[in-house]
Amino acid sequence: MIKNYPSKIKNLTVFTSALAISSLFPISAIAQSEQKQALHDIANSISATNIENDITTLVNFGTRHTLSETESDTRGIGAARRWIKSEFEKISAECGGCLEVYFQSKTISGEKRIPEPVDVVSVIAVQRGTTDPDRYVIMSGDIDSRVSDVMDFTSDSPGANDNASGVAGTLEAARVLSKYKFNGTIVYAALAGEEQGLFGGRIMANQAKEDGWRIKAVLNNDMIGNIEGVNGVINNTTARIFAEGTRVTETDAEARRRRFTGGEVDSPSRNLARYIDKIADQYIENLDTMVVYRLDRFGRGGHHRPFNDLGYPGIRIMETNENYTRQHQDLREEDGIKYGDTLDGVNFDYAAKLTGLNAVSLASMAWAPNPPANVSIKGAVQPSTTLMWDALDEKQNPQLKGYKVYWRHTDAPQWEYSKFVGNVNQATLDNIVIDNYFFGVASVNNDGVESVVVYPGPAGSFGE
Structure with missing residues (x-):
């Protein structure tokens, strides 16, 4: 019988012990009546140490700029994506081949930020559902990094928080959830080309539509490790969930109907955000999520947007207090302020907390039945x-x-x-x-x- 663990993430000791125990109980040994307890176990199994190690590895590639080196084994976007794929393959080997791991790519050119032909290559890992494999929930993070000049692909660009934290969280969620089986399919995606124009997300969303994926949720994780805001606030107890309102694909007839019946604040993305907010209350210790009624930060964008553009439910999960001296900055010091997205700006326990929120949300949705249709x-x-x-x-x-x-x-x-x-x-x-x-x-x-x-x-x- 699985023992009762504290219902929320507390510290590394809890992470480690819970992971050791959960590895003894694959989902084949977990009755459906124990799934709610398993959700607590999943939250407690996320390892801050694993996340720190993965972020450090990604930072050590020097730069992960979309236009950077692809042949080296130690530097550039090519080395980074090959390493990510190898990590997913290791995870799959440990669960008996439960993940389908592959590169997803397309050559992009003639764009403002990609003027010459470049292969934009993402890494996808698919954990197939047992009874409803064509129903998908997706967790993603972005591989690429940048400095002040978005076209500078040679300077060191650590991208520790933006967005090695999101990729590390996605890898860790796969490590934990791959120990279980689910009714629906879970996808773990390390998407490329975000800083150059959301290209990895566009490629994946378009391919999913072409393949007929029934996507019920996209959880985009972009910057989940910073707790020190540029406004002076230091807080590891809150997170933001950005969710758009009315679907951009709404027809004129649907808009007219909505005018008389409502629904402006009840898009699938908004109700997905409410769902995750409730998960935080029930399963993640000392975390209060703020649902923001907006596609993304003011005037900005993220890799959930290409999915929203096609009508899929998608949200962005991220820290509450951003530090702009650590985003899109050349490594330097001016007037006593250190600029740059380096490892010392990441709180690994906080990144683990937000990873736990993702993992529990994915598991809950994948164990639950399909959302009701034609309501x-x-x-x-x-x-x-x-x-x-x-x-x-x-x-x-x-x-x-x-x-x-x-x-x-x-x-x-x-x-x-x-x-x-x-x-x-x-x-x-x-x-x-x-x-x-x-x-x-x-x-x-x-x-x-x-x-x-x-x-x-x-x-x-x-x-x-």
């Missing part, structure tokens, strides 16, 4: 509200127990009320007036692990 609602000029949805495919979702209906006041940031309604495809909330609340539906497995809440109509749909 609709009625109740205008009535004293009650009725929600309807399609029954899930039983072969894809043998773990399904039933569905839970959620509602909240229209100015509430998080879901406030819920009711489990059983394995049905319709539920009526008596004396709950539709005009006064927002509503949604989640699917629930036999251990109570839930999917993301789905808002009715096209505005909130996660697709099939």
Whole structure:
């Protein structure tokens, strides 16, 4: 029987001991009734030491600029991506070949930041689901780094926090989650070309669409290791989750419908962010996540955006207090201020905490049934509200127990009320007036692990 561990990340001792224990219990030995406990174990299994070692290795490649050296084994983007692939392959070997590891590439040229032909090469590792392998949740980090001049591909560019931290977190999540089996598929992605124009994400998103991937979540991790803000704040207890509102792919007809029925703050990306915020409260010790109702930081972008551009749910997870003297800077000292993205600017325990948030969120979504599809609602000029949805495919979702209906006041940031309604495809909330609340539906497995809440109509749909 798996022992009870503290429910949140505390320190390296907890990480190490939990990882040693969890390695004795592959998911084949974990009954579905123990999945919620396994989520606590996953949070406690993340190793800050592994993350530190991986960030250090990435920094030691000197520069990981997209246009940098590709032939050397010790310097440049080529050496970095080959090392990342070898690490995923080691992880796969330890779980009996449970990961499909490959390079994903495309030659880019004629762009402002890539004027001459360059192969933009990402590293992808896929952990196939057992019953619903075509349903995907993705965690990503960015391989490349830069200094002050975005076209300078020869100067040292450590990129310790931006974004070796995100790649290290993705590798560590794979190490821990590969010890388990899940109903849905989990993808770990080290994406290239972010600083030159989000090219790795564009390549992956377009390929996923072409291949018909049913993507339910993209968790982009970009800078998850800094706790000292340029504003003087030092805080290792908060993180931000950026989530766009209305889908950019919304049609005119869908926009008109939304105007009368709502959904501006209930896009799948927003409800994905609420889900992760709830995971933080339940499983990650001493971490309060701030859901930011914006695609990304003001006027800026990240590698979740190419997925959002195609209508997929995607969010950015990152530190709360950025330090701009450590971002996109030449290594130097001026007026007593040290500039540059170096190892001494990364808090490895904090990076482990945010990695734990990712790992638990991925596991929870992959164990949960598919989010409900074709959710609709009625109740205008009535004293009650009725929600309807399609029954899930039983072969894809043998773990399904039933569905839970959620509602909240229209100015509430998080879901406030819920009711489990059983394995049905319709539920009526008596004396709950539709005009006064927002509503949604989640699917629930036999251990109570839930999917993301789905808002009715096209505005909130996660697709099939």
